[in-house]
Each structure stands twice: as structure tokens, then as C-alpha cells.
Amino acid sequence: xxxxxxxxxxxxxxxxxxxxxxxxxxxxxxxxxxxxxxxxxxxxxxxxxxxxxxxxxxxxxxxxxxxxxxxxxxxxxxxxxxxxxxxxxxxxxxxxxxxxxxxxxxxxxxxxxxxxxxxxxxxxxxxxxxxxxxxxxxxxxxxxxxxxxxxxxxxxxxxxxxxxxxxxxxxxxxxxxxxxxxxxxxxxxxxxxxxxxxxxxxxxxxxxxxxxxxxxxxxxxxxxxxxxxxxxxxxxxxxxxxxxxxxxxxxxxxxxxxxxxxxxxxxxxxxxxxxxxxxxxxxxxxxxxxxxxxxxxxxxxxxxxxxxxxxxxxxxxxxxxxxxxxxxxxxxxxxxxxxxxxxxxxxxxxxxxxxxxxxxxxxxxxxxxxxxxxxxxxxxxxxxxxxxxxxxxxxxxxxxxxxxxxxxxxxxxxxxxxxxxxxxxxxxxxxxxxxxxxxxxxxxxxxxxxxxxxxxxxxxxxxxxxxxxxxxxxxxxxxxxxxxxxxxx
Amino acid sequence: xxxxxxxxxxxxxxxxxxxxxxxxxxxxxxxxxxxxxxxxxxxxxxxxxxxxxxxxxxxxxxxxxxxxxxxxxxxxxxxxxxxxxxxxxxxxxxxxxxxxxxxxxxxxxxxxxxxxxxxxxxxxxxxxxxxxxxxxxxxxxxxxxxxxxxxxxxxxxxxxxxxxxxxxxxxxxxxxxxxxxxx
Numbered sequence: 001x002x003x004x005x006x007x008x009x010x011x012x013x014x015x016x017x018x019x020x021x022x023x024x025x026x027x028x029x030x031x032x033x034x035x036x037x038x039x040x041x042x043x044x045x046x047x048x049x050x051x052x053x054x055x056x057x058x059x060x061x062x063x064x065x066x067x068x069x070x071x072x073x074x075x076x077x078x079x080x081x082x083x084x085x086x087x088x089x090x091x092x093x094x095x096x097x098x099x100x101x102x103x104x105x106x107x108x109x110x111x112x113x114x115x116x117x118x119x120x121x122x123x124x125x126x127x128x129x130x131x132x133x134x135x136x137x138x139x140x141x142x143x144x145x146x147x148x149x150x151x152x153x154x155x156x157x158x159x160x161x162x163x164x165x166x167x168x169x170x171x172x173x174x175x176x177x178x179x180x181x182x183x184x185x186x187x188x189x190x191x192x193x194x195x196x197x198x199x200x201x202x203x204x205x206x207x208x209x210x211x212x213x214x215x216x217x218x219x220x221x222x223x224x225x226x227x228x229x230x231x232x233x234x235x236x237x238x239x240x241x242x243x244x245x246x247x248x249x250x251x252x253x254x255x256x257x258x259x260x261x262x263x264x265x266x267x268x269x270x271x272x273x274x275x276x277x278x279x280x281x282x283x284x285x286x287x288x289x290x291x292x293x294x295x296x297x298x299x300x301x302x303x304x305x306x307x308x309x310x311x312x313x314x315x316x317x318x319x320x321x322x323x324x325x326x327x328x329x330x331x332x333x334x335x336x337x338x339x340x341x342x343x344x345x346x347x348x349x350x351x352x353x354x355x356x357x358x359x360x361x362x363x364x365x366x367x368x369x370x371x372x373x374x375x376x377x378x379x380x381x382x383x384x385x386x387x388x389x390x391x392x393x394x395x396x397x398x399x400x401x402x403x404x405x406x407x408x409x410x411x412x413x414x415x416x417x418x419x420x421x422x423x424x425x426x427x428x429x430x431x432x433x434x435x436x437x438x439x440x441x442x443x444x445x446x447x448x449x450x451x452x453x454x455x456x457x458x459x460x461x462x463x464x465x466x467x468x469x470x471x472x473x474x475x476x477x478x479x480x481x482x483x484x485x486x487x488x489x
Numbered sequence: 490x491x492x493x494x495x496x497x498x499x500x501x502x503x504x505x506x507x508x509x510x511x512x513x514x515x516x517x518x519x520x521x522x523x524x525x526x527x528x529x530x531x532x533x534x535x536x537x538x539x540x541x542x543x544x545x546x547x548x549x550x551x552x553x554x555x556x557x558x559x560x561x562x563x564x565x566x567x568x569x570x571x572x573x574x575x576x577x578x579x580x581x582x583x584x585x586x587x588x589x590x591x592x593x594x595x596x597x598x599x600x601x602x603x604x605x606x607x608x609x610x611x612x613x614x615x616x617x618x619x620x621x622x623x624x625x626x627x628x629x630x631x632x633x634x635x636x637x638x639x640x641x642x643x644x645x646x647x648x649x650x651x652x653x654x655x656x657x658x659x660x661x662x663x664x665x666x667x668x669x670x671x672x
Contacts, residue, residue, distance in 0.1 A: 095620055098531050098535060099619075099620055099622060100620070102524055102527060102528060103619070136583065137523070137524055137525075137583065140583065140586045141524065141586075144586065144619045147619075148620065176616065176618070177616065180618035180619075180620055181615060181616050181617060181618050182585075182586050182587065182617055182618060182619050183615075184615075
């Protein structure tokens with residue numbers, strides 16, 4: 001089980017598909033919920049289940065979210081706030097300063113070092129954050145500082161929370177039994193306290209996704225954030241931290257296409273970019289449709305090798321390239337499935353339209369506001385030359401294809417047929433009409449993607465084209481008894 | 490015993506934290522016990538500058554600060570009144586994020602201490618917090634002498650006698666107590 005007691009304190013970001021696979025043989029409720037999870041959260045970061053996972057996950061996310069904002073001034077403000085909270089620890093918490101000054105020092109040192117690194121090298125800042133959190137001594141100090149903050153916050157706000165204290169322990173009994181013991185895992189009240197003292201005051205929201213055996217096909221979630229008296233969020237666009245809760249364990253979830261250290265992960269799991277590319281297509285396609293440039297774009301599209309129904313096999317239908325530089329999976333190119341894929345999409349059009357010259361076409365990704373970090377260029381530069389890449393995002397539903405192919409209106413727009421270089425384009429070129437494009441842009445159903453991740457899945461029927469494919473067989477003798485889930489302590 | 494540190498303690502108690510702070514400002518490497526050592530140095534200073542009545546503790550000469558010897562005086566109005574007990578503290582390298590191992594070196598007859606000197610006290614086990622320290626542990630043990638937890642005894646006979654026969658209990662306490670040599 002991934003939430004066990006081995007491994008680093010704070011793991012590397014992974015595709016959240018790993019969670020789905022982890023539960024593939026579990027209870028049907030878990031299977032359904034974990035299958036739905038990657039649609040909402042692209043990645044997760046495992047946290048060691050050592051009794052501090054909830055504290056560590058929230059603490060790491062606090063620093064990581066500050067880093068994501070790339071705002072040195074805010075890091076410095078946090079440095080000041082954390083230092084001033086020492087007052088709370090002594091006067092309200094009743095802790096002696098000499099006992100906690102070393103712990104606070106690790107928090108403030110990290111904030112200071114991150115503030116110094118953020119302007120010049122955000123990547124180094126991320127690396128430093130992971131290093132510190134994986135150094136047991138430093139990590140535990142920061143975690144314990146968080147415990148002291150939560151404990152003091154409770155002692156200073158007894159009336160707000162005392163009704164939530166379990167077992168009639170009282171505030172002091174509760175902090176002694178649940179907050180302050182070094183390896184006592186965080187409970188719901190503890191998480192609420194931590195969010196209230198650490199994250200809410202700086203406008204960070206926290207979504208906790210509860211993966212448990214309650215009814216439903218999706219995991220329930222709850223969002224903690226600053227709200228006005230009517231329960232409406234004060235700042236709906238605030239930075240959001242996502243935590244995955246499984247009974248007795250917390251990990252971190254991520255929604256965004258991970259920008260920095262996991263580019264290779266993204267390339268291997270392109271489905272994570274789906275939401276983003278769809279957004280682009282919705283915004284850009286209508287603009288593209290009006291006026292003369294559209295015709296040029298059509299011609300440009302058809303210049304691209306393989307841009308047609310009878311596409312050559314080097315065409316990459318199983319990638320959904322957010323970035324055209326994704327590694328090419330040559331083993332998959334020859335799959336007969338590729339011929340049946342309609343190789344055009346709104347996403348593809350937007351990419352093309354953002355490229356000024358056909359010759360330069362896939363060399364640059366479309367400008368990505370959310371990925372505008374200076375590190376973007378680095379992981380890409382070594383990828384193979386993008387000679388055969390076409391951004392394919394969406395399979396049109398089959399019934400639209402004949403309409404597209406037979407739509408005569410578009411052929412009249414192709415004012416430069418001589419520029420068509422694709423051998424296939426003259427006879428079976430794609431004929432989208434603007435209406436079809438808009439329909440595709442508005443397409444709201446879950447779209448079936450043929451991704452490089454999916455290709456390894458046993459759901460992928462393309463395996464049947466592989467002569468060596470051996471479907472998994474059920475043999476009662478070999479089946480292990482279901483192992484009881486490890487619980488973190 | 491680290492004499493450098495002792496000198497610092499005696500001559501200028503206020504200087505230590507700033508020295509240490511300067512050291513911490515330097516780039517960190519993964520040297521494990523650095524913060525543990527610093528914490529224990531601070532605790533030693535605290536014990537010397539603001540001692541609590543009836544308890545004391547000092548590092549052993551050979552322990553590299555990770556092993557200490559402590560003493561508790563038996564509280565008044567308890568069977569332990571007038572007796573002194575020595576204890577050993579062994580600190581893990583991740584102290585204070587793990588509890589010290591505390592043993593009675595002086596033989597003691599008590600419901601929550603076994604004949605090897607091992608102690609059953611929740612704050613030394615799962616209720617340990619990093620906000621506890623040597624002095625709070627010693628004070629807790631001192632109060633344990635007068636208020637044993639008879640619900641989970643390590644010495645069943647002592648628990649029974651405590652409830653039923655105070656005189657016999659006191660006799661057993663005195664019979665078991667010996668003065669141990671200093672190490």
C-alpha cells in the first residue's frame with residue numbers, strides 16, 4: 001500500500017492513476033471512486049504514514065502554495081507572521097520559548113531561504129523545499145511547530161471549538177491527547193485548527209477529498225475557506241490546496257498540469273492536460289472562425305503531414321499533445337487503430353492558429369499563461385524534433401465524421417490547393433465546417449482519450465492487435481487473500 | 490562532560506542561544522543530532538538557572554549529552570518521604586520528537602515501576618510531546634510517587650498493598666530502597 005511506512009517523508013508527485021490502480025481489486029465503492037479521481041485531480045504526492053502525515057501534508061502544501069505564487073513579498077510577510085505568532089505560543093499556548101524556538105527557527109529559516117530563492121530560481125526553491133521536508137530533523141521540527149500553533153489557537157478560541165472536542169476531554173485534555181503527542185495523527189478538529197491558524201488567514205483554501213466507503217461514485221469533498229456570514233466564499237479565486245483523505249491517512253492532490261518538476265510525468269500522462277486544452281479551444285475557436293484568416297488556417301492545417309483521414313502511420317493519434325514536444329512512442333504508431341481516429345480537434349486548431357508560420361508549426365507550444373514559468377523551456381529542449389506531431393485532443397463522435405467529410409462548403413475555402421503537401425489531402429482531406437467545430441468546442445461529454453497511459457491499461461482494446469498480448473486470467477488458486485489495508489499510526 | 494559547554498554555562502548563560510543561532514544560520518547538512526544536542530544544552534541551562542525543588546539532572550560524563558542521571562526526592566506525606574531516587578535518562582537521536590528512556594536506578598517499590606526500574610507512564614510512551622522536557626518528566630515522576638496509577642500496575646502486589654495496607658506498603662518501600670553508588 002502506498003500510504004505505508006516506507007519511503008520518503010514527502011514523496012514525488014505522481015499520476016493519480018496510481019491510486020486507481022492501487023484500488024483496482026478493492027471494494028467496488030473504492031474502485032468507482034478512485035476511477036473517477038484522476039478526472040478531477042491529475043497528480044498526487046504521497047506522504048509517509050508515520051502519524052504526522054496530515055500535519056506534514058498541510059505544512060508542505062502551505063510552503064508549496066506560497067512558492068507557486070512566486071511572490072517574495074508574501075514569503076517575507078509569512079516570515080514576519082510566523083515570528084509574531086511566537087507570542088501566541090507563549091501567552092496563550094503556555095509553551096516556553098526555549099522549548100519551541102528551535103522548531104520555529106526551521107519554519108522561519110525555510111521561509112527566508114525560499115524568499116531568497118524565489119525571484120532568481122524558483123526551481124531551486126522547490127528543490128530546497130522538498131529537501132527540507134525530507135530531512136527528518138527539520139521536517140519534524142516544522143510539523144511540531146504546526147502542532148503548537150494549532151494547540152495554542154485552540155486554547156485561545158475555546159468557545160469556538162469546544163463543542164467539537166471528543167470524549168469530554170476538555171480543551172487541555174484534548175491538546176495533550178490529540179495535538180501535542182509527537183506521533184498522534186491529525187483528527188478532524190486538528191485539521192480544522194491547523195487550517196484556521198495557518199492557511200485561512202492568508203486566504204488559502206483547502207479542499208479535502210474523502211476517499212472512504214460511503215455511498216457514491218465519486219469521493220466526497222469539503223472545502224475549507226474564508227467565508228462571509230452567508231457562507232459564500234470571500235475570495236472564490238483564492239489559491240487552493242487539495243488533500244486526499246483515506247481513513248487515517250493524508251496525501252496531497254494536484255489539479256493543475258504540474259508545471260515544473262514533473263514535465264516528463266505530464267508527457268507520459270497527457271490526459272491531465274485535457275481540461276486546459278479544452279479551455280483553449282472554447283476560447284479561441286470562435287475567434288478563428290470569422291474572417292479571412294480562417295482560410296489560410298485551413299490550408300495550413302492541410303499542409304501538415306498526416307492531416308487527413310487516411311493518415312500515414314507516423315501520425316500520433318494516441319498522444320494528446322498539450323505540448324507538441326512530447327516523446328514519441330514509436331511502438332504504438334503502427335497500431336491499426338490509428339487509421340480510425342479523426343485527426344482534428346479544436347485544440348489542434350488553436351495550436352495552429354497560434355503559430356504564425358506553417359514552417360514553424362509545432363516548434364513552439366501555444367502560449368500557456370498558467371505555465372509561464374521560466375522553467376518551461378528547459379525540460380522541452382531535449383525532446384525529439386517535432387516533425388510528425390499534430391495536436392490531437394478529441395475524437396469526434398463517430399456520427400459526425402461523415403458530415404465533416406462530405407461537407408462541400410469548406411473545399412471552396414481552400415484557396416491554395418497547390419500548397420497541399422500531404423499526399424492524402426487531395427482525395428480524402430478533412431472537411432470541417434464551422435458548425436462542427438463549434439459543436440466540438442462545446443462538446444461537454446467525457447471524451448474518450450487514447451493516451452499513452454491508457455495504452456498500457458487493460459481496458460485498451462488495442463491490445464488485441466498485439467500477437468503477444470496475454471489477457472489476465474483468473475485462477476482461483478493463485479489469488480491471494482485480500483490484504484488488510486495498512487493503517488498509518 | 491563537555492567542558493567548553495560547561496564554561497559557557499557558568500560564565501555567561503545568555504550567550505549560548507546567540508552562538509547557537511549563528512551556527513544554525515550556516516548552511517545545513519544532514520547531521521542528525523545537531524538540534525538534539527542544542528536542545529539538551531538548553532535544557533541543562535534551564536535546569537541550572539531555574540531548578541525545581543526536589544528534582545535535578547545532569548549529563549553523564551561519558552554520554553555525549555545523550556545520557557543523563559537525575560534524582561528525585563520523595564515527596565512529603567508519601568511513603569517515599571525522605572528517600573532519594575536516582576534515575577537514568579537515555580535520549581534518542583531525534584529527541585524531543587521521541588521520548589527519552591527513563592529508568593529508576595535506585596530500587597523502588599511502586600505500583601507503576603517494575604523490579605528492573607522500568608516505568609509505566611503514558612507521557613513516556615504514546616502521550617509524549619515535544620513540549621515536555623527533562624524537568625517536566627521529573628516532576629511528573631515525582632507526583633507519580635504520591636499518586637500511583639493503580640489501574641495499570643507493573644507491580645500488582647504494590648498496587649494492592651497501596652489500596653489495602655499502607656503500613657505494609659511503607660515497610661516494603663523502605664525494605665527495597667538502597668543507596669546506589671554514583672556512576
